[in-house]
Amino acid sequence: MSHHGLYIEARIRADLDELWARTQEPSQHQRWDLRFTEIAHLPHAEGEPQRFRYATRVLPGLTVAGTGISAGEKERPDGTRTSALRFASPHPLSLLAEGSGYWRYVPDGDGIRFLTGYDYRPRWGALGALADRLLFRPLMGWATAWSFDRLRLWLEHGITPERARLNWLTELAVRVLVITAGCTGLALESALRLLGPYAAPLAYLCPVLLIAAVCAALFKAPLPCTPAARRCLRRPPARARAPRLLRTLENPR
Template identity: 80%
Template structure:
């Protein structure tokens, strides 16, 4: 799989399964989707679904897919897999597949995903995907997994977590703007009078530290952060059996 994300979530396995498998719950925490709806199906068929992502206020890109899951496995783990595709002409993502694994571990669950997709638009699309879309998809998946973790572990709803993140980003951006502006105003040192020579060293150092803090400080505990998730598989991971079954059906 091209992308791998893993989060350790201290939560009950059934609760995690519900928050990730119920479309109404899933769309609340997953930044990649605006809407997820199950489509009617007959007994024995994989679950088909429709998804949509609002890219801009006036532009929504939709697609369809099929999914299947293994809720009871001999080793106590659970797995779900999906295949998806979008016919929207503006969707860079043409088709893809992926899986979720739920691995009980001590007082929590290792929740992990692996997925890949084929971009459209030929060589240009491949370049845009490598430089922009793929890094963005990896970040959005990891950020969403941590958002889900906060919901299950601390009761911070996805909507509140988003507000927390926006507020923290606004504070960081304001700090950067003010510090960078002040750093460029060398003439302001004259305001310190006889202490100007000392402040000529201390003042830029202080502002530089403020800029570094705004850029590098760890996110608050109540704020989702992609950096908290593992982005490289600890071992070589193969696609689960249920995903191979979906490929045969599609």
């Protein structure tokens, strides 16, 4: 495994049982988690850890699937809850070969610290390791944090995951349009100078307005109804450790 595991933490003001249900029930989990298109429980013997299948639609007509095994501790003496899992994908196009992780639910005042730590082994040798370090791992970290904030919006404000995604796409489209229009306007600004002294004041004012608009589109904080990865903590505290429960799970081969 990599020595640079991923850590994401969100603070969610919600009922602990409700948060547990929306993260443990596959039909609920797949609605808010950007990393998965489908999650389904598999048959298992009573008393054994839960097995599951997950799938991600990479491209239209191309779905990468894998299996996993999970276990949860819903009642702990300190009032927290824990869920641990191991997963693997035999699909040759899946960069992610196998991995493990955990979720922790830590009541904290009027909210819950919902956090995850996970790591995986990439395939494809040295090329896969390079692609993972430069692209895939940062993307996975962003997707996890974005998804956690989408879950927060659902629990705190009743914004469904589907609506939150639409809000995000709409805001992204507006930002792209503003940036495109701003860059185009800056390129055309010099043409105003050719119109003579009457257009000169406008020629000098336009770049200022266009630059201000582009900066707003690039750096303005997302709207409160839009999911944003930046709202989540991405660095683990020094005391963060994987739960003991994880050691009890076998690899889902």
